Amino acid sequence: METGTARGGEAGQVTVGLEISQWKYLSSEAGDPQMHAILSVQVDGTGGGGRSRGPVLAQVLAVDCSSSMTWPVEKLHAAQQAAVAAIRKLPDGTPFAVVRGNEQAAMAYPDAPRMERASARTRARAERAVHALVAGGGTCIGAWLDLSRRLLTEQDAPIGHVLLLTDGKNQHDEEMPLARVLEDCAGRFVCDAWGIGDGWDGQELLRITRRLHGSASSVREEAALPAEYEQLMSRLLTKTVPELAISVTAMPGCTVRYLKQVFPTEAELAAEDGTGRFVTRAWGDETRRYQLCLSADPSGRPHREDLQLAVVAVDVPGGEVRLPPPRPCLVHWTDNPALSQHTDAQVEHFEQHQRLGEAVAAATDAHRRGRRDLAEHQLGRAAQLARAMGADEQLARLARLVRIDDAQAGRVTLRPDAQAVDFQHLITASSHSTYGPAPGTGGGSAAGGAPGAGPGGGGTVPCPACPGRAPAAARFCPSCGHRFQEQP
Numbered sequence: 001m002e003t004g005t006a007r008g009g010e011a012g013q014v015t016v017g018l019e020i021s022q023w024k025y026l027s028s029e030a031g032d033p034q035m036h037a038i039l040s041v042q043v044d045g046t047g048g049g050g051r052s053r054g055p056v057l058a059q060v061l062a063v064d065c066s067s068s069m070t071w072p073v074e075k076l077h078a079a080q081q082a083a084v085a086a087i088r089k090l091p092d093g094t095p096f097a098v099v100r101g102n103e104q105a106a107m108a109y110p111d112a113p114r115m116e117r118a119s120a121r122t123r124a125r126a127e128r129a130v131h132a133l134v135a136g137g138g139t140c141i142g143a144w145l146d147l148s149r150r151l152l153t154e155q156d157a158p159i160g161h162v163l164l165l166t167d168g169k170n171q172h173d174e175e176m177p178l179a180r181v182l183e184d185c186a187g188r189f190v191c192d193a194w195g196i197g198d199g200w201d202g203q204e205l206l207r208i209t210r211r212l213h214g215s216a217s218s219v220r221e222e223a224a225l226p227a228e229y230e231q232l233m234s235r236l237l238t239k240t241v242p243e244l245a246i247s248v249t250a251m252p253g254c255t256v257r258y259l260k261q262v263f264p265t266e267a268e269l270a271a272e273d274g275t276g277r278f279v280t281r282a283w284g285d286e287t288r289r290y291q292l293c294l295s296a297d298p299s300g301r302p303h304r305e306d307l308q309l310a311v312v313a314v315d316v317p318g319g320e321v322r323l324p325p326p327r328p329c330l331v332h333w334t335d336n337p338a339l340s341q342h343t344d345a346q347v348e349h350f351e352q353h354q355r356l357g358e359a360v361a362a363a364t365d366a367h368r369r370g371r372r373d374l375a376e377h378q379l380g381r382a383a384q385l386a387r388a389m390g391a392d393e394q395l396a397r398l399a400r401l402v403r404i405d406d407a408q409a410g411r412v413t414l415r416p417d418a419q420a421v422d423f424q425h426l427i428t429a430s431s432h433s434t435y436g437p438a439p440g441t442g443g444g445s446a447a448g449g450a451p452g453a454g455p456g457g458g459g460t461v462p463c464p465a466c467p468g469r470a471p472a473a474a475r476f477c478p479s480c481g482h483r484f485q486e487q488p
Contacts, residue, residue, distance in 0.1 A: 014241060015322040017042035018314055020329060022347070024306065027340035028298040028333040034257065035294040035309055037329050038346040038436070039246065041280075042287040046240045056240050058095040058115065058157035060148040060189075061086055064166040066102045068199055069135040075197050076135050078222035079165055082229040083130045086163060089233040090118040095155045098130055102137030103172045105147035115151055139168045141208070142176035149185045158242035159282045160189030162212075163232070165225075167197035170204060182211045186270070190214050190282050192232060195424060196225060202427030203361065209431075213281045215265045216428045241283035241316060246290065248276040249311045253297045256310070262350040263289035263433045266357075276310075289436065291350055296331055303333045341462055349389060349436035356385040356394065357430045364423040372414055376402065380410035382430075389434065397429045 022037035061083050069076045083098060090096055095115040098108040107113055109129035116122045144164065152160035170178055185191070191212035193205045196219055205216035219225050246269075248256050259278050261267035269278040269290070280288070294309050301307060313326040334340055363378035379402050386394040387407035395407060401422050402412035 014045045018324040023344040024330045024332045025339040036347045037292045039290040043283045058155040060162045062099040062144045062164040065135045066139045074222045078225045082225040085226040086229045094118040101144035105143040138171045140172035142178040142181040162191040164193040168199045169201045198421035202424040213267045218428045238284035239282045245315045246278045247313045257293035298333045345437045353433045376414040380412040383407045384410040
């Protein structure tokens with residue numbers, strides 16, 4: 001594990017830490033060699049105050065007011081109470097607005113397309129406007145986001161945020177295509193989205209939030225929504241660093257395939273103007289993890305020695321921030337399969353999370369098509385992966401849909417009362433990842449390998465019975481349940 005954490009700055013100063021975890025050994029005979037690494041970025045000290053003049057946050061609440069929100073009546077009431085709870089949390093001076101969404105987008109508060117500054121008077125007026133909302137019409141989420149973008153563009157607050165609530169699927173995409181709107185909104189604001197009721201689409205919410213660097217969530221009981229909104233707003237108000245850039249400088253013969261956020265949720269990152277600079281949004285005191293993928297060509301490169309593939313650096317534009325030094329990502333070309341077949345334990349952890357999400361999505365699709373047997377099989381695979389990762393919370397959520405007979409072997413039985421909405425709740429829950437192995441327990445590092453990282457240590461190895469991989473010291477494959485031979 002390579003660590004470059006800057007700590008111990010002056011009181012009130014923000015500090016940033018950077019760690020890189022990788023297994024540096026790659027086969028020189030591989031057809032398309034790729035180096036994967038996990039970057040851990042930590043920000044501390046954002047609660048010190050005194051770094052910002054004026055409001056940091058500009059907030060838009062987008063409330064679904066389509067006709068489906070009228071039944072049951074508790075649904076619209078919960079949405080109104082949640083919006084009011086969020087409004088009450090806004091500090092004085094915060095620009096805010098409420099958007100009423102159906103097949104179009106309209107202003108609920110204020111009554112013109114602009115934003116108001118939070119005060120006792122404007123909060124009270126906004127509450128009255130929210131309680132007066134009437135549902136009717138269809139659903140065009142693209143229109144809601146487009147109006148939100150136009151409102152936030154006129155604000156000078158460094159962090160723009162949209163809190164979107166819906167109980168349905170996007171019905172009028174031809175009116176305002178969601179794909180085009182997401183491209184227009186990307187980088188302009190962060191969007192968190194919530195599903196309520198039983199008609200929303202979890203994959204659609206993930207498509208929005210991954211593009212806009214937010215998270216997708218849902219509630220099973222309408223009455224729980226206001227408290228969830230309060231908690232989300234409390235977390236949001238601790239974020240005072242508008243953006244943090246991660247720069248990846250590739251060496252000759254190396255290219256950057258991608259950089260994506262994998263913890264606490266998955267988010268898409270696009271390099272600015274085709275460079276290796278990736279901008280992340282809205283930070284408080286927190287740690288996020290990113291998966292970096294590099295392509296490398298071993299032709300003409302020395303073997304059996306460490307070579308620098310890329311340099312990773314972090315930067316906070318315009319901020320008085322204590323930064324860590326740039327860190328290298330290394331490669332060690334080898335023809336020894338005992339080394340090249342390993343994978344870093346942190347990389348494998350997040351790839352297992354991705355496979356779990358894919359299994360849940362496949363199960364959802366199978367259930368929708370009436371293939372209960374296939375849905376059961378995919379949920380069994382999800383249970384295997386959750387068990388292998390030690391993701392007890394994920395197993396508990398899976399247990400709402402299946403009876404888990406043997407998680408390690410993937411034997412589950414779909415519950416007869418499983419509903420389509422249960423799968424949607426599972427989709428959003430599965431998008432929230434766990435932190436993964438602690439620093440220093442990966443299969444290798446840019447510093448030359450963590451203790452015990454060789455065969456049988458913290459890395460992973462391929463399973464001989466399936467395409468999956470397993471921790472080097474595991475007795476069973478987490479993907480297929482194959483029992484490994486005992487090592488002498």
